[in-house]
Amino acid sequence: MNRRRRNRGGGFDEGVPSATISLEPRTRSRSFFSFCSWDFGILAFVIFIASCYMFLYIYMNPTIDKLPPISGPDYDSKQWGSYRPHLYFGLRTRSPQSPLFGMMWYESQLPHGRPQVRHWCDQNDGINRYGWYEADGRSFGKQNISDKFATIHTDWIQEANGFKAKINFDLKPGKIANVLFYLTSQDNTVFKQGYHLNEVFKAKSEFLGDFKLSIELKDERALFMKSVLLTNEKVPINMYQDIVVGNSEISVESNPGSQEKMFFMHLNEKVNERDGRMAVVQLNLIKSTEIYIKLGKIENQGANSDFEKEIQKKSQNFKTKFEKVFEIENKNYTAVQKTMAKVALSNMLGGIGYWNGFNKVQTSSGLQNYGPHTLFSAVPSRPFFPRGFLWDEGFHNMLIRKFDPKLSLEIVVSWMNLMEQSGWIPREMILGPEAEARVPQEYIAQKMDVANPPSLFYVIDKLVHDEKVVAKYGGVLAKIYPRLEKWFFWLRGTQHGTSKTTFRWRGRNETTNLELNPKTLSSGLDDYPRASHPSDIERHLDLRCWLALCARVLERLSKFYGTDADHRKFSKHMEELNDFDQLVQDHWSEEHQGFYDYGKHSEDVALAMVPVPGPKRVEYQRVTARAATNKFVTNVYGYNSLYPLMLRLIPADSKHLKATLDKIRDPKLLWTKFGLRSVSKTSPYYQARNTEHDPPYWRGYIWININYMVLSALRHYADIDGPYRENAENIFGELRKNLVENMGKQFDKTGYIWENYDDSTGQGRGSHPFNGWSSLILMIMSDKLET
Numbered sequence: 001m002n003r004r005r006r007n008r009g010g011g012f013d014e015g016v017p018s019a020t021i022s023l024e025p026r027t028r029s030r031s032f033f034s035f036c037s038w039d040f041g042i043l044a045f046v047i048f049i050a051s052c053y054m055f056l057y058i059y060m061n062p063t064i065d066k067l068p069p070i071s072g073p074d075y076d077s078k079q080w081g082s083y084r085p086h087l088y089f090g091l092r093t094r095s096p097q098s099p100l101f102g103m104m105w106y107e108s109q110l111p112h113g114r115p116q117v118r119h120w121c122d123q124n125d126g127i128n129r130y131g132w133y134e135a136d137g138r139s140f141g142k143q144n145i146s147d148k149f150a151t152i153h154t155d156w157i158q159e160a161n162g163f164k165a166k167i168n169f170d171l172k173p174g175k176i177a178n179v180l181f182y183l184t185s186q187d188n189t190v191f192k193q194g195y196h197l198n199e200v201f202k203a204k205s206e207f208l209g210d211f212k213l214s215i216e217l218k219d220e221r222a223l224f225m226k227s228v229l230l231t232n233e234k235v236p237i238n239m240y241q242d243i244v245v246g247n248s249e250i251s252v253e254s255n256p257g258s259q260e261k262m263f264f265m266h267l268n269e270k271v272n273e274r275d276g277r278m279a280v281v282q283l284n285l286i287k288s289t290e291i292y293i294k295l296g297k298i299e300n301q302g303a304n305s306d307f308e309k310e311i312q313k314k315s316q317n318f319k320t321k322f323e324k325v326f327e328i329e330n331k332n333y334t335a336v337q338k339t340m341a342k343v344a345l346s347n348m349l350g351g352i353g354y355w356n357g358f359n360k361v362q363t364s365s366g367l368q369n370y371g372p373h374t375l376f377s378a379v380p381s382r383p384f385f386p387r388g389f390l391w392d393e394g395f396h397n398m399l400i401r402k403f404d405p406k407l408s409l410e411i412v413v414s415w416m417n418l419m420e421q422s423g424w425i426p427r428e429m430i431l432g433p434e435a436e437a438r439v440p441q442e443y444i445a446q447k448m449d450v451a452n453p454p455s456l457f458y459v460i461d462k463l464v465h466d467e468k469v470v471a472k473y474g475g476v477l478a479k480i481y482p483r484l485e486k487w488f489f490w491l492r493g494t495q496h497g498t499s500k501t502t503f504r505w506r507g508r509n510e511t512t513n514l515e516l517n518p519k520t521l522s523s524g525l526d527d528y529p530r531a532s533h534p535s536d537i538e539r540h541l542d543l544r545c546w547l548a549l550c551a552r553v554l555e556r557l558s559k560f561y562g563t564d565a566d567h568r569k570f571s572k573h574m575e576e577l578n579d580f581d582q583l584v585q586d587h588w589s590e591e592h593q594g595f596y597d598y599g600k601h602s603e604d605v606a607l608a609m610v611p612v613p614g615p616k617r618v619e620y621q622r623v624t625a626r627a628a629t630n631k632f633v634t635n636v637y638g639y640n641s642l643y644p645l646m647l648r649l650i651p652a653d654s655k656h657l658k659a660t661l662d663k664i665r666d667p668k669l670l671w672t673k674f675g676l677r678s679v680s681k682t683s684p685y686y687q688a689r690n691t692e693h694d695p696p697y698w699r700g701y702i703w704i705n706i707n708y709m710v711l712s713a714l715r716h717y718a719d720i721d722g723p724y725r726e727n728a729e730n731i732f733g734e735l736r737k738n739l740v741e742n743m744g745k746q747f748d749k750t751g752y753i754w755e756n757y758d759d760s761t762g763q764g765r766g767s768h769p770f771n772g773w774s775s776l777i778l779m780i781m782s783d784k785l786e787t
């Protein structure tokens, strides 16, 4: 997904759907059927012209239509959750009509400093640490934020008709904090100002009924000034903080204690309208205090009633369930490692979001809108990738389904409802104009022949092997099954190779000479090296293994939810794609004792400065010293080579298993003290730049999702009979220890879980906090990787 190149943080919001381009040319044909009384010749002529017109129209505007939605497990779309993960603290419900609640704050540095507003999670804010350390993805969360001038806690709980929150501002001596809370309307709800803090805003909402927002301070002396902004201006979702700053003014007041003059920045109330679609309240705090907030029915009482007691209970239940599911407490882990385990889960669940809007899709006639969609999904990273990524979501739910299988099913169903009629699912969900504003132009458009690993099948595999889930949610699995079938046939059909058992990711650039090895973004492994010269004869090992897994899962699903004929059909697919001898024939190099891609490949390529005409004069180009020939890509051993192991295609007694285990354990190849590196140290592509501007990404660094998959396969081979059982057990133990120790150490040092880890120093790298698939460290720490 070429994530590294994303713009700086924040992402986007829940999105006002943009103006729509009509996607329904087919409706035009209907009117022609009412012309039957016409003279036949004229009618035939009209039909002829109309058909030509329709043909042209459809040709010029290929339709992109969603399948009719399937329903998942029930949920209440009026319940509030922390479903705005790109904000430090933002809440909403799972409906496009939901008002949005959010918090901003900044240190008052007047008279000189400009306000540095904290709102969207942003690595440039220089916040030392932040993240959820308890959260269930549904009903509550506890978060710490260490800003430079204050420590902040944002704790919240869901209530029947709203939510309650406690925001604790612990200010460093002499510091002043300006804290803002806002509500914005996404339907025709408007907010009115109340008479005191206990009813700071009131709303009449069709969706939620009448409600109010109340605020209470534990120490009222901490509040120096309160100001309010109400505007009916249609504020774009990515402009909230600009509006707030733009509508602020400065006044000079004397400090009640010392009488000295002080400057305060506050909202300019003179510009306010009587009511507003955006309502903001600002509190200027001169002392540390706790702020209680409540959104609820008008007749409700104070904001802080019973907050402590209720959150205590939530917290206790969470810890009990966490321990019951993962059994970490009595293992030989350090206190830091145990904290990391809880943070891993909490940030994953606290990072779940809800969005609505349209995708941009590239078609033969240009960009088209696809949607409107709603999406409920976890995210890879709150500051950097706060949106849905298809293959990441499979890994996210390997963890989520352990703690809350129903939540996983809700997420899977949401993704299944993005499916196009052909069976295609966009691999990255950039919904709405605000989302697009955060993503480089060249990456916005999704392409309909581009796939992404169907890692959600792995999750479904676990769910259909879980008796309790099958008993309780069989009805949902039955509805998911036809979608998975469609997806499978779409993959088989569009990503086929040159034979029935070989496959090729589409989307590699066959003509570029600017990349050392043209990227394969669709595979999820981005710049992981493949055949040097992309061509139609390529065979991609990982894709082949994914399809083998898909066929196995569909075989099982069809046994439960399909007809006998379905089951016979998928048994055949399963046999064909899981035929190990065939896999060996398609992908095994006897000489190099490993599984590899096959394609047009040269081992003599390099990036070099080449003179070019024009003002640039030189540019980096790929030069090929010896022509590419058709062969296995044996100068790259790495994560791709491990897919037959990871997806368990290798028989337990085969020499191929031994060879793979030996290669894993070899420090010259993939083994490090910190986990398995992505590309062998002996490969010419190890830590190689792909272009002048593209540093290595999947070319050496340690990624946790793949390490998890390897560990989970090692566990499998250690648990079943076979000559290499002990070997698998030993490697499992060592690899697990290395990963847990290093990630624990980095967590202790930085407070974060990272996107990937340096294979020579162990240091965390890339975006952070990264509680997408790196959170799988928790599964690694528990003994239940597999069940």
Ligand SMILES: *[C@@H]1O[C@H](CO)[C@@H](O)[C@H](O)[C@H]1NC(C)=O
Pocket: 133, 143, 144, 339, 343
């Ligand atoms: C967050 O703050 C609480 C209360 O001060 C503290 O007990 C806890 O250790 C902190 N958690 C993290 C992960 O920093």
Ligand SMILES: *[C@@H]1O[C@H](CO)[C@@H](O)[C@H](O)[C@H]1NC(C)=O
Pocket: 332
């Ligand atoms: C627990 O871990 C410590 C430190 O890693 C080690 O010294 C000790 O032997 C371990 N104890 C057991 C019972 O494994």
Ligand SMILES: *[C@@H]1O[C@H](CO)[C@@H](O)[C@H](O)[C@H]1NC(C)=O
Pocket: 509, 510, 511, 512, 513, 514
């Ligand atoms: C392939 O790369 C070339 C040169 O870098 C570029 O001009 C072209 O647009 C690319 N093709 C696609 C389909 O991206």
